[in-house]
Amino acid sequence: MNGSSEPGITPHIAAGHPTAGSNIPPGDETTINAVRSELKRTWGIDEELQPLSTGSTSRVWRISNGIVKLARDHDEHFRAGLRASQAVETSGMEAGAPVLTLSGSLSTITTIKDQHWMLAVxxxxxxxxxxxxxIPPRVLGELLARIHLSMRDVDATGAWTVKDVLGHMRHGIKGEQPESIRQMISSAIHAVRGWYHQAQPRRQLIRGDGPELFVRDGVxxxxxxxxxxxxxxxxxxxxCWTLHGATQNIREYTAEFVLGYESRSVLTLDEEQAIxxxxxxxxxxxxxxxxxxxxxxxxxxWMENIR
Structure with missing residues (x-):
């Protein structure tokens, strides 16, 4: 199923573009009490919350057998991410998949201080x-191919679409920015929009972000x-992965990454040329x-160095 283009990305929920007004105070007892109450009612969990991290759009705690995440996100998009983690975990790699609620749901919506938040265990x-x-680029390429294969048939309802992403970027062009920056953003949007229109590539649920990796003994x-x-x-x-992974020559890094990817899955010529x-x-x-x-x-x- 295709991802929905509504309600789309807004600055306060987009990764990397937090805005004021949605922060959760680290020591806010109102938030902690509301989360504990919801955990008991919805999951049957009655435990102390051990804080792990606080961001502009999320807060995370540890409990004895899991992780509690409170996030500022649209419910359909949040659940799309949970379905992705389920699929990856089913394929054999730990991915922080959701613990189902007592009613069998992936997550719930909770209201704290008149704001709606997504809550999951x-x-x-x-x-x-x-x-x-x-991590060597070939290993990362193989890993990403495994992830894509595991998510190929996952329901993408709620996932951000190309229209969502490019629209969000378009709104991020500001008059206060230098003309060269505004042109840089506009050109990137135009190139990707044109590629999708011309190539008509296969689409599926994708990670949409860099890897948050965990290792043990180098594995x-x-x-x-x-x-x-x-x-x-x-x-x-x-x-995304090759841009942020390359520390030297991005073309050489990307070539190694693609070799790893294609050891597990297939890239069309159009897809490879679009990287x-x-x-x-x-x-x-x-x-x-x-x-x-x-x-x-x-x-x-940085843009000059990768062109």
């Missing part, structure tokens, strides 16, 4: 966090955080909504 992923820079044990899922081309994910377009799109997206001159100068220089 997730299976823990063993190991310690690591950077994608510590990948799993991946968490499926809050960026999209409905689009596999080339989108490859562009640089998605690398540029990912980098351009980092400039959206940003007006700080020093930050934009770094991104502009």
């Amino acid at each position: 997730l299976h823990p992923v063993e190991g310690i966090p690591t950077s994608l820079h510590d 990948i044990t799993g991946m968490t955080d499926w809050g960026g899922v999209r409905f689009g081309s596999a080339a989108d994910d490859i562009g 640089p377009l998605f690398q540029q799109l990912r980098l351009a997206s980092r400039a959206c909504y940003i007006t700080d001159p020093s930050s934009l100068a770094v991104l502009e220089k």
Whole structure:
């Protein structure tokens, strides 16, 4: 099923573009009490919450046999990410899949201080966090291919569509930005939109974000955080992972990554040739909504290096 284009991405829920007003105070007892009450009612869990992390759009706690996540997201998009993690975990890799509620649901909506939040209990992923820079590109390519294969037939309802993503980026072009930055974002949007129109590529549920990896003894044990899922081309994910993974020559890194990917799955020629377009799109997206001159100068220089 195709992903829905409604309600789409808004700045306060888009990864990398948090806005004020949705933060959860770290020591807010009202939030903690509301979450504990919901856990008891919906999952039958009555435990103390051990804080793990607080972000602009989410908060995470540990309980004895799982992870509790409170997130600012649209319900359909949140559940699309949970379905993705289920599929990956079913394929044999730990992915922080949801613990079902007493009624068999993936998650629930809870209201805290007149705001609606998504709440889920997730299976823990063993190991310690690591950077994608510590993993060889061929290994990462093979891993991403495994993930795509496991999600190929997953219902993509609620996942961000190409229209959602490009529309969000378009709104992130600000008059305060230099003309070169506005052109950089516009050109990346135009190139990817044109590629989708011309190539008419196969689409499926994709991760839509870089890898949050865990390892033990140098071996990948799993991946968490499926809050960026999209409905689009596999080339989108490859562009994202290779952009952020390459520390030297991005073309050589991408070639190694693709070799690993194709050891597990197939890329069409159109998909392989589109990878640089998605690398540029990912980098351009980092400039959206940003007006700080020093930050934009770094991104502009980075773009020069990958073209």
